[in-house]
Structure formats: C-alpha cells, structure tokens
Amino acid sequence: MSKNKGFSITSAERYSLALYELASENNVLSQVEDQSSSILNLISSSKDFSNLIKDPTSDQDDLLKVIDGISDNNKFESLLKSFLSFLVSKRRFFYVEQILKSFIETCSKKRGELKAELKSAKELSSDAISKITDELTKNFSSKIKLNYKYDESLIGGLVVQVGSTMVDTSIKNKLQQIENRMIEA
Numbered sequence: 001m002s003k004n005k006g007f008s009i010t011s012a013e014r015y016s017l018a019l020y021e022l023a024s025e026n027n028v029l030s031q032v033e034d035q036s037s038s039i040l041n042l043i044s045s046s047k048d049f050s051n052l053i054k055d056p057t058s059d060q061d062d063l064l065k066v067i068d069g070i071s072d073n074n075k076f077e078s079l080l081k082s083f084l085s086f087l088v089s090k091r092r093f094f095y096v097e098q099i100l101k102s103f104i105e106t107c108s109k110k111r112g113e114l115k116a117e118l119k120s121a122k123e124l125s126s127d128a129i130s131k132i133t134d135e136l137t138k139n140f141s142s143k144i145k146l147n148y149k150y151d152e153s154l155i156g157g158l159v160v161q162v163g164s165t166m167v168d169t170s171i172k173n174k175l176q177q178i179e180n181r182m183i184e185a
Helices: 009-025 029-045 047-054 060-073 078-089 093-110 126-140 171-184
Strands: 113-120 143-150 158-162 165-168
Touching: 009 029, 009 078, 009 093, 029 047, 029 078, 029 093, 047 060, 047 093, 060 078, 078 093, 093 113, 113 126, 126 143, 126 158
Parallel strands: 113 143
Antiparallel strands: 113 158, 158 165
C-alpha cells in the first residue's frame, strides 16, 4: 500500500473509537450517538455545510464558530462539541463524516447489532419495515439495525442484505438473470 494514502479508514476508526470510549466513560453514549446522526443528516441535507467541511481553505476560526452555533442550537453534549473542536484544531474536520459514520457503526457493533440493508421497489410503511426487522432478528438471532431505501429501479420485489448474506427477489435481478442466460445460450 502507498504511504501517501492520507487519512485512512484506520485513522477514522481510531478517532471514532476514542469518541466512543470517552462518551462511554462519561455516560453520554446514546446522546452523542444521536447527535452524531444529526450532524450526518445535516451534512447530507445542507450543501453549504457539506461544502464548508470539504473546503480545505476554510478558516479554523470560522469552523469553530459554526460548530459553536450548531452545538448551542442543538444542545449538543459538551464532549461532542469538544471533540469536533479538536478535529478542527488538528485539521481533521475534513474527515468528520467518515469519523462519525465509523463511530455510529462502532456503537452498533458494541451493542451486538447486525447491520442490514433493505431496498424495496415500492414505499414500505413503518409497520412493514418493523415486521421485516423483527423477522430478520429472529432469523439471525441478533439485534438488527436496518437501513431502508426506496429504489424504484428494482421494478418490483425486495433486496435484503445482512452482513454477507443477500436475498434479491427484485424483478430487475430476475430480468438480469434471464439476460445472462440468453447471452450464454
């Protein structure tokens, strides 16, 4: 591997593990996890905030003011606010999204949850999603953290992936299989 990789996945995991341990020691783990999710939602929904994070020319003082404003408006834990400020001071705020995603994944793993992806061709109700989650919990004998996405390109059916196990009942997949058989014939 190249030594010029920059900020690696391992580095993000180290920062996220440090945040996990600090939050756990201070008994604010669930609050910090919820607030981390809020920050990730803000990054994905606000183009301005996302651009500010990714702009390498952003002034540290400006970033600190933004963090203070967001933290105060959303009543963030002082630990999370300090952590975000630390990332700014170490010029690592550019990677905050990667670090917080890794943190949330670490929290999930520590609770013994399995990560699952569900895609459906039609919008599912929250009741249907919870039934699927319950069924997966029974089948895998573990808590399931389900990420649901509506994907109309599937045409019909569902795609469920838990770890390395995937069940694809989508019409798109069936059409692809038919196409592959026709090419092979």
